[in-house]
Amino acid sequence: MTGGRVALATLVLSVATTGYAQQLKFTPPRLLTGELSVLPAPTIIGGGEVLIEGTVDRGGLLTRPIVLRGTPPYTQMVLDAVSSWRFEPARIVGPDGIETAVEMPVAIGAVYRPPILMNAPTIGEPPKDWSKPSADVAYPISIEPPNYPPLARDGGVVLLEVTLDESGGVTETRGIASTGGFESASREALAKWRFRGGTYRARPVAATAYVLFGFRPPVGLAPTAPPPTP
Numbered sequence: 001m002t003g004g005r006v007a008l009a010t011l012v013l014s015v016a017t018t019g020y021a022q023q024l025k026f027t028p029p030r031l032l033t034g035e036l037s038v039l040p041a042p043t044i045i046g047g048g049e050v051l052i053e054g055t056v057d058r059g060g061l062l063t064r065p066i067v068l069r070g071t072p073p074y075t076q077m078v079l080d081a082v083s084s085w086r087f088e089p090a091r092i093v094g095p096d097g098i099e100t101a102v103e104m105p106v107a108i109g110a111v112y113r114p115p116i117l118m119n120a121p122t123i124g125e126p127p128k129d130w131s132k133p134s135a136d137v138a139y140p141i142s143i144e145p146p147n148y149p150p151l152a153r154d155g156g157v158v159l160l161e162v163t164l165d166e167s168g169g170v171t172e173t174r175g176i177a178s179t180g181g182f183e184s185a186s187r188e189a190l191a192k193w194r195f196r197g198g199t200y201r202a203r204p205v206a207a208t209a210y211v212l213f214g215f216r217p218p219v220g221l222a223p224t225a226p227p228p229t230p
Contacts, residue, residue: 025093026205028163028198029056029104032088034176036157037081037110037212040073047114047145047216048074049127051107052082053137058101060087068107071127078110078212092200104200105137106207111145111189112214138164138198138207146189146213149182156180158213160190166204168197176210186213 048071054062062085067075090104133139156179163172173190175183190211198207 024095024203026200027091028206028208029060029090029106030088030208031161031176031210032060032086034085034159034210035081036159036177036179037074037077037214039155039157039214039216040077040112042115044073045114046071046125048072048110048112048125049143050074050078050110050212051133051140052078052109053105053107053131053133053139054082055103055105056087056089057103058089060089062087062106067130068133069127069129071112071125074110074112074214078108081212082108090200102200104207105134105198106209107133107137107139108210108212109140109143110212110214111143113145113148113216115216115219117148117150117218136199138168138209139196140193140209140211141196142192142194144189144192146182146185146215148215148218149185152181152215153217154180155217156182156215158182158186158215160186160211160213162190162193162195162209162211164195164197164207164209166197166206168195170195171206180215182213182215185215186211189213 049069051069052065053068054065057063062082089101091099091101093099158178159176161174161176162170165171197204199205
C-alpha cells in the first residue's frame with residue numbers, strides 16, 4: 001500500500017472512530033441512597049480529610065474502595081458510611097440506541113472541621129496521602145474547608161452530590177442528606193473546590209463526585225438546649 005493510501009485509510013478510520021464516539025450518550029452514576037458518616041468522640045481534638053475512590057458497578061454497588069488520602073479516625077468512619085451507599089449505575093447509549101449499564105469510578109471527599117471556631121492549624125494528626133487516583137475518576141484537585149456558622153451551636157454532617165462536565169466544571173450541586181442545618185455553609189465551601197474531569201475509555205465524559213462536610217461544635221460553645229417539655 002502506498003503512503004497516500006495509508007494516510008487515507010488512517011484518516012477514514014479516525015473519522016469513523018470519532019463519529020462513533022460522538023454518537024455515544026453517557027450518563028454518570030447518581031446516588032440513590034447514602035448514609036451520613038458520624039462525628040467522632042469529643043476526645044478527638046483534630047479535624048480530618050478523607051479521599052476515597054470507588055467503582056460503581058453495573059448493579060449500583062460501590063465496590064473496590066481505595067483510600068487516596070486519610071486521617072484517623074475519620075478514614076474508617078467514611079468507609080463505614082459509604083459501604084451502604086446505593087447508586088443508579090452509569091449508562092451508555094450506543095449508535096444502535098441500546099442503553100447499557102457500565103462500571104464507572106467515583107471520588108468521595110470528606111472534610112471534618114476541628115472543634116474550633118476559626119479555620120486555623122490545630123493539633124492532631126494531619127491527613128496522609130496513600131494512593132493516586134486512577135486516570136478515569138473525576139477528582140478534587142483543590143479543597144476548601146467550610147466555615148463554622150457564627151450562630152450555630154451544635155454539630156452536623158452534610159452530604160452533597162456534584163455533577164461535573166467533561167472538563168471538570170460543576171454543573172449541578174445536589175443535597176443528599178444533612179443534619180444540624182449546615183448545608184448553606186457546605187455549599188459555600190464546595191463552590192471553591194476545583195475538580196479535574198472524568199473519562200470513560202479515554203473519552204472525556206460527564207461525571208459525579210460526592211462530598212461530606214463534618215461540623216463539630218467548637219470547644220467552649222454550649223450545645224443548644226432542647227425546648228422545655230410542656
